[in-house]
Amino acid sequence: MSLKHGILGLLNYSPITGYNLKKLFDKSINNVWTASLSQIYRELGTLEKEGYVTSHIEEQEDRPDRKVYQISDEGKRVFMEWLTESPDTFVSPKRDEFMLRLFFAANLQKSEVKRYLEQFIDNREKTMKSFDEDQKKMQKLVKAAFDNKTELKEEDELYMRFIIKRAQMTNQLLIKWARECIEELEN
Amino acid sequence: MSLKHGILGLLNYSPITGYNLKKLFDKSINNVWTASLSQIYRELGTLEKEGYVTSHIEEQEDRPDRKVYQISDEGKRVFMEWLTESPDTFVSPKRDEFMLRLFFAANLQKSEVKRYLEQFIDNREKTMKSFDEDQKKMQKLVKAAFDNKTELKEEDELYMRFIIKRAQMTNQLLIKWARECIEELEN
DNA sequence: TTGCTCATGTAACACGTTACATGATTGT
DNA sequence: ACAATCATGTAACGTGTTACATGAGCAA
Numbered sequence: 104m105s106l107k108h109g110i111l112g113l114l115n116y117s118p119i120t121g122y123n124l125k126k127l128f129d130k131s132i133n134n135v136w137t138a139s140l141s142q143i144y145r146e147l148g149t150l151e152k153e154g155y156v157t158s159h160i161e162e163q164e165d166r167p168d169r170k171v172y173q174i175s176d177e178g179k180r181v182f183m184e185w186l187t188e189s190p191d192t193f194v195s196p197k198r199d200e201f202m203l204r205l206f207f208a209a210n211l212q213k214s215e216v217k218r219y220l221e222q223f224i225d226n227r228e229k230t231m232k233s234f235d236e237d238q239k240k241m242q243k244l245v246k247a248a249f250d251n252k253t254e255l256k257e258e259d260e261l262y263m264r265f266i267i268k269r270a271q272m273t274n275q276l277l278i279k280w281a282r283e284c285i286e287e288l289e290n
Numbered sequence: 291m292s293l294k295h296g297i298l299g300l301l302n303y304s305p306i307t308g309y310n311l312k313k314l315f316d317k318s319i320n321n322v323w324t325a326s327l328s329q330i331y332r333e334l335g336t337l338e339k340e341g342y343v344t345s346h347i348e349e350q351e352d353r354p355d356r357k358v359y360q361i362s363d364e365g366k367r368v369f370m371e372w373l374t375e376s377p378d379t380f381v382s383p384k385r386d387e388f389m390l391r392l393f394f395a396a397n398l399q400k401s402e403v404k405r406y407l408e409q410f411i412d413n414r415e416k417t418m419k420s421f422d423e424d425q426k427k428m429q430k431l432v433k434a435a436f437d438n439k440t441e442l443k444e445e446d447e448l449y450m451r452f453i454i455k456r457a458q459m460t461n462q463l464l465i466k467w468a469r470e471c472i473e474e475l476e477n
Numbered sequence: 478t479t480g481c482t483c484a485t486g487t488a489a490c491a492c493g494t495t496a497c498a499t500g501a502t503t504g505t
Numbered sequence: 506a507c508a509a510t511c512a513t514g515t516a517a518c519g520t521g522t523t524a525c526a527t528g529a530g531c532a533a
Binding site: 104106137138139141142145146166167 | 519520521522523527528529530
Binding site for chain 1: 291292295296299302318319320321322323324369370373374376377379380381382383384385386387388389390391392393394395396397398400402406409410413414417443445446448449450452453455456459460463464466467470471474475
């Protein structure tokens with residue numbers, strides 16, 4: 104239900120093509136809401152039928168034409184409606200394959216599980232590094248995705264920081280957790 | 291792709307009905323992998339067609355008949371195959387509506403956002419309490435879901451503890467994170 | 478010359494959600 | 506009397522994934 108609102112929310116900053124919208128997703132809300140390119144194209148089509156967005160073709164000389172989408176007043180209305188209504192769910196449905204495997208880990212050798220947790224730590228440590236870089240570049244990247252047409256508000260930056268902070272904190276915690284698990288396994 | 295393996299993994303302990311499987315999901319892997327009853331019924335049907343599970347009807351006097359599902363050798367094989375193969379993804383796709391709203395929070399008044407974060411904290415504190423209780427009851431509940439036919443291994447309990455511990459740790463962290471966000475908002 | 482980026486999508490399938498249908502028994 | 510639990514599912518819809526198709530330009 105919320106891919107819709109994610110798209111409307113981003114269009115609310117500035118018009119953009121489907122292709123660039125995907126890149127914007129990856130750079131901004133990716134650790135909050137994921138979407139594939141084909142999902143985005145489909146959803147844009149639906150939103151247009153429903154009258155929440157409009158589109159027009161922009162011709163380019165050397166490259167393929169681009170179809171630029173824009174949010175409509177009606178779209179702004181439903182977006183704000185969604186944003187204002189208080190949600191009944193603060194916890195989202197969980198689908199974590201790594202944890203599912205761990206749940207059934209009694210079917211494996213302890214040494215295998217240990218190796219598995221070590222891989223997990225490796226993986227998390229790598230994303231920690233990329234976070235540090237991302238954080239510095241993020242606002243620039245977001246602006247670039249909008250072709251520098253849009254200025255972000257001070258508050259936008261504040262909330263982006265909140266989100267990145269949460270991702271960093273949990274990441275660090277998970278590394279700690281996995282280390283403790285390994286320790287316990289070794290006894 | 292992994293509802294399949296979640297179901298096979300649980301059937302690997304003991305035969306069970308679809309209805310009880312749902313309850314078992316809720317009591318055990320719910321904070322790792324969620325499934326609805328109709329999903330479970332459908333998936334059991336598919337798994338039976340594919341030959342990974344078999345079923346037989348058990349008649350009961352006072353209550354409706356129950357259809358008990360059992361894992362086949364082929365099913366055990368694919369389950370172990372999945373469990374042993376090393377996954378390329380340690381991070382699962384994210385779909386967190388609460389965080390998506392926060393991303394767009396610059397469209398709201400700061401006071402609203404604050405109230406919103408406070409609700410989030412409330413919510414998390416409640417689940418903290420229920421965790422404490424759950425942890426004590428969990429193994430009992432899991433055994434009960436299998437009609438006490440199955441003894442859990444020592445290691446099963448170990449990995450269940452790992453999972454609950456992670457949930458507790460992240461929960462606590464998120465409360466801390468939200469408090470820090472509120473503080474920053476107040477400046 | 479091989480592959481990446483730009484740019485658009487369609488089609489088929491897999492998975493998840495919501496609503497509906499049935500009907501007996503047990504607890505408040 | 507009313508709601509919850511036991512127990513099975515179907516149908517329709519909504520969302521997510523994967524593979525395919527097209528075609529120009531640019532860099533190693």
